[in-house]
Amino acid sequence: MELGKFGIWSLAFTHGDPCEAADAAAEAEELGFGTLWLGGDPGGNPRGDLLRAAGVLDATRRVTVATACVSIWDRPADRLAGAYGALPAHQRERLVVGLGVSHAEVVGTYRRPYTAMAGYLDALDSAAVALPPSARLVGAHGPRMTRLAARRTLGVHPYLVDTEHVTRTRELLGPGPVLALEQTVVLHADAATARARARDTLAPYLPLANYRSAWLRSGFTEDDLTGGGSDRLVDALFLRGKPEDVAAGLAERHKAGADHIAVQVATDARGTFARSGWRELAAVLREVVSDGPGTRNPSHTA
Secondary structure: OOOOOEEEEEOHHHHOOHHHHHHHHHHHHHHOOOEEEEEOOOOOOOOHHHHHHHHHHHOOOOOEEEEEEEEOOOOOHHHHHHHHHHOOHHHHOOEEEEEEOOOOOOOOOOOOHHHHHHHHHHHHHHOOOOOOHHHEEEOOOOHHHHHHHHHHOOEEOOOOOOHHHHHHHHHHHOOOOEEEEEEEEEOOOOHHHHHHHHHHHHOOOOOOHHHHHHHHHOOOOHHHHOOOOOHHHHHHHOEEOOHHHHHHHHHHHHHHOOOEEEEEEOOOOOOOOOHHHHHHHHHHHHHHOOOOOOOOOOOOOO
């Protein structure tokens, strides 16, 4: 499955207006981004993740579409595989299903996440219409889950991590599996304003043990995780500044080992599409990062 060097990650694809989502997806494809990531889910319907993905696929012609990430506690494997199999073959060819174990703090049935994920992958393999390893990845952060993803899926999709985590994950994965990094960016040149926006984005994740463990493994301390996050933590997890500054930071993440970067431009609300930011970044990414492994084709530099 081709992801391209850069993609767009947005909660608005699942929480925003479906008609605007279709229009935004078509524009992002024309801007040259290789994959569109549907952050979160609309809730309720167990097929909701893939229904929204189908709408984005309908609105585009060649871009890959990925969910990030379907909770294995909320979506039984046989029903997810059934929803995947019900899609037309030409849509399945461009769809990647991201899977995650979510968090003990928000899932009442959370237990033995590694074992649960391994069993979930087994169930996807044995479903009447299998959801194949080449069409799935895992939102893994810890080393055991990362190794499992490397063996059983396309690769991993870590969220809100620093460059050290990217380097460590690349070493765990080896040269084959895909490291599809989510990277949140704040397009604002003023440091104080950008950090404030970043902290707003970070706030829901700071109390979650899975993220805290990943940050502590990267060398941060408990002090860094208090008071909305230290400047050191915020500056490591987020890229900020003018589009040229952000593009340079994205290039560094690639050098650290990311095959693909799903860029999330921070917004005030989950239903807002950051389309002006996408345009600004697309223009500079063509200049900063040359074609290489991971690009969809020579004309698809983003």
